[in-house]
Amino acid sequence: MGMQISAELLDGIVLAVVQQADTYGYALTQQIQETIDISPSTLYPVLRRLKAQGALSTYDKPFGGRNRRYYQLTPLGAQILRDTEKNWQTHKTQIDYFLTKPESKEDAE
Amino acid sequence: MTIADYFAELTRLLAPLTAAERTEAIEYFQDYVADAQFADGAAVTAELGSPRQLALKILADYSIKSSTATSADGEKVSPRANARQIWTIVLAILSAPMAIPVAIMIFALMLALLLIVSALSAALLIVLAGLCLTGLFVSGFALWSGIWLVLSDPMIGVSYLGLGLAAGGAGVILIPVLKWAAQGLASVWAAFFRWLYRKIRRQRQEAIQRCGKGFCK
Incomplete structure (x- = not known):
């Protein structure tokens, strides 16, 4: 994907994935990488920031003789996700107004 | 690896x-x-x-x-x-392109100026108080020695008494001057700080209003 994703949107994507189910770093990265070309080293700062904000909490669960750190959505994280979803809808409509051709709009309707 | x-x-x-x-x-x-x-x-x-x-x-x-x-x-x-x-x-x-260092320098200069003026006004008060106290002290000393000298050497004694009264008078005259100077300086300082406070508050309010209109982000 050639276009830069803003930090706010990346936060939203991570929160949305974690909302589906508690997950750990590797699985989260794999899930996002299915759609978006993003490096694992980019996601660590995002997770750290969201945890520091209180949008995510972590807990450790034993797996294969070690502890795996799981990320969980907090109520604050859910609130941020709702806000981001709302902002994205507005943003999408505005950008579509300029960048989506009228005939394709009609097609979509 | x-x-x-x-x-x-x-x-x-x-x-x-x-x-x-x-x-x-x-x-x-x-x-x-x-x-x-x-x-x-x-x-x-x-x-x-x-x-x-x-x-x-x-x-x-x-x-x-x-x-x-x-x-x-x-x-x-x-x-x-x-x-x-x-x-x-x-x-x-x-x-930063000059602006912030210059602002700091101006602030430091203003602070220095403020300190100088406050030191000067304190010095003025101290000098006045010193003069007043010296006058009263000299007067007391001269009157005291005058009283004793009048008995042995009336002329010198009388001149000491005169000196004592004069010094005492000068000291007493300086008391209202001291009071007036202290009150004057106090009200000038109070007015200055009120002005400073209003200025800072106005700037803050203006900044808030500007932000409210969406000029700053």
Whole structure:
């Protein structure tokens, strides 16, 4: 994907994935990488920031003789996700107004 | 390079972070590598970049977010993070296009001026009070010795008494002057601080109003 994703949107994507189910770093990265070309080293700062904000909490669960750190959505994280979803809808409509051709709009309707 | 080597190098390169921050980052990527089941350090490098690239990416994020993020977390902001912030601010000030250094200089000059004026007004009051006290003291001393001298040497005694009365009079005259000067200076200072307070408050309100109209962001 050639276009830069803003930090706010990346936060939203991570929160949305974690909302589906508690997950750990590797699985989260794999899930996002299915759609978006993003490096694992980019996601660590995002997770750290969201945890520091209180949008995510972590807990450790034993797996294969070690502890795996799981990320969980907090109520604050859910609130941020709702806000981001709302902002994205507005943003999408505005950008579509300029960048989506009228005939394709009609097609979509 | 083994995976252990990779993390030894990464740990070394993350030295600028606090122990807690470093441990958290290392644990995250160790977790990641274990889940990804990479065979060796080369596989890790292919996925995460060299230890140096990864460390730079982690550190770059901290340099911007550390102050807000760690304090929001309720954790103590580390002294190292504080020192880092102070340096960043010093560098920012030094590299700012003149405006901030000039503002600091003007502020320092105004502060110096304020100190000079307050020192001068304090000195004026002290000198006046000193003169007043000296007059009363000289008067007391001259009257006291005059009384005794009048008996043995009337002329000298009378002149001492005269000197004493004159000095006493001068001292007493200075009391209202001292009072007037003290009151005058106090009201001037009070007026100055009221003015300063109003000015600062007005600027803040103007700034708030500007922000309210959406001029600043």
